[in-house]
Amino acid sequence: MTKPVTLSLDVMGGDRGPDMVLPGAEIALVRCPSIRFILFGDEARIAPLLATRPKLAAASEVRHCDVAVRMDDKPSQALRNGRWRSSMWRAIEAVKTGEAAAAISAGNTGALMAMAKFCLRTMEGIERPAIAAIWPTIRGESIVLDVGATIGADANQLADFAILGGAMARAVLGVERPTIGLLNVGVEEVKGLEEVKAAARLLRESAPATISYHGFVEGDDVGSGTVDVVVTEGFAGNIALKTAEGTARQIGAYLKAAMNRSLMSRLGYLLAKRAFDQLREKMDPRTANGGVFLGLNGLVIKSHGGTDAEGFASAVELAFDMARYDLQVKIADDIRRFRADRERLAEPAAAVAP
Template identity: 50%
Template sequence: MGPRIAIDAMGGDAGPAPIVAGLARAHRKDKALAFTLFGDEAAIRTELAKHRGLADAVTVCHASDAIGAEEKPSQAIRRAKTTSMGLAINAVKDGHADAALSGGNTGALMAMAKLALRTMPGIDRPALAALLPTMEHDLVMLDLGANTECDAQNLVQFAVMGAAYSRSVLGREKPRVKLLNIGTEELKGTDELKEAAAMLREATYLPLKFDGFTEGDKLARGDIEVVVCDGFSGNVALKTAEGTARFVTDLLRRAFTSSLRSKAGFALSRPALNLLKVHLDPNNHNGAVFLGLNGLVVKSHGSANVKGVANAVAVAARMVRADITRRIGEDLDEFRARAFANGSGR
């Protein structure tokens, strides 16, 4: 029996069409997957009719309402029992699904997931983690916007969760972890960063290798497996990286269409440019995960295409099969036991 994933079919910017097509793509690659779709049943079944091979793997549950893109989390929480997003999360809470996936309002998704699933013992705040491309391999980065302000304990918890994610999804036995900072010197940064660094240096028993600080311009080098930061810094760094990727591709497109000679050069360099496009395409890295909850919730880009939705599904399936929640719990138990033994625990 493969993972069953609860899907907010109304969460994407374009409605259920790319979501159902993405599920069909994911199912072709992994026949063990099963899905429970929440949303407008008529609209969902219209899309399912286009993908006959998906029918046996899908259960459709009608939801009369959906969360708006601009809706406040406090408003969304009050409608959790009638919306496609809320019902998908509750399916995980009730044990009817192994993970939930939504491309909807991030703030509402986090608020409802935290209220329904609660945080794991030893976790003060859940974090949003995602994979970012680098020159060598993908890296895990968290937090990407769930917590704008974090203390040292939060950052250490993020490091533990990020390392567990890296081991589960990327197969890194002892991931190299760094804290995002304004410099690499030990004296730079906030008191929270310095304190978190000191705690991680002492936690040599954890299945990670803490390697100090890193700056934003070094993230793409590929010499780190996990980057830890507060949600404010992480979200700014992520959006800057995505904007820079779009800038580079747009600049190249403009340069290669500026003259006949440039167009000829484009024809010769197209294979290399296609590789660049694939590497920078956010759909190839779609699927951020809320870590630290008693259940798995995956956030897809609202604008994700068919490939992006399929990739987000693959992330959810890998997390379920790796039993990421149990792994995080074991690492946290070890950290807390050692910290209390040393007199530094809370």
């Protein structure tokens, strides 16, 4: 039997709060019966919903919180008003104290990152955290980071992201030695920003044996699955993520309109329904819901605020998988190796310096 994994949930986060979070937790529990939950939020709203879900209630502990971070709160405001008392803060704090293996919230992204950084702090050797997303590709899945935490990352930070993403690929995708690509405007070594080219040199010279540096990749390589991990800074990564989500919805709308255009097209849809269902499943953003905050002393998962119960369940299952496969241990080990290799490479240069 799988060892129980305890997860803390910010029940008040997201557009619908408990009405979405609790059904999502129940779906995840059915698929992963060894999950246990600590539910942080307004007990008066949680209790009636739990009463109709006895299996979820039996696997959960409710802890009342007076404050819920609003979706439009500024990070500084949320940190100032929500520390110690909010459902978001206390869900993160449960990870810090070791009561929970990971925290999941569909709440305000900026507030969640601010609280997570303040409460958990960054890991030794990591300057800034990153948000990593699992990306569906033609070949299966890949990991893209950063998708919004660090705007304008320098070479060292991009190299750190490569290590973080590689550890996540080993834990979640099951790839023994994941390939890493730096997102760039071309694959030629002379192209791109200086920070990106400098990061490429760092990875070529001192990447740990646990990853394989592929080189530069372009935008169309992301969906092709050219590499297991695509590394970029948060500004470009967030635009890429939102563009991909919008494109998926656009294609879905085009297909729906085409299938309803005439009697023959509707008949064609019925004949090919199984294939269309498979396409819809692959394009469904709910199946890849959950941005992982990497580089912190603890696991925090950000679910889309507007997702439904199925989407939230995907975020919960991602947290469960990452906790089971000791992602934090893998990250810490890879970072130590990377730092040691860089220091060894720098020693000869220091020895001959005047």
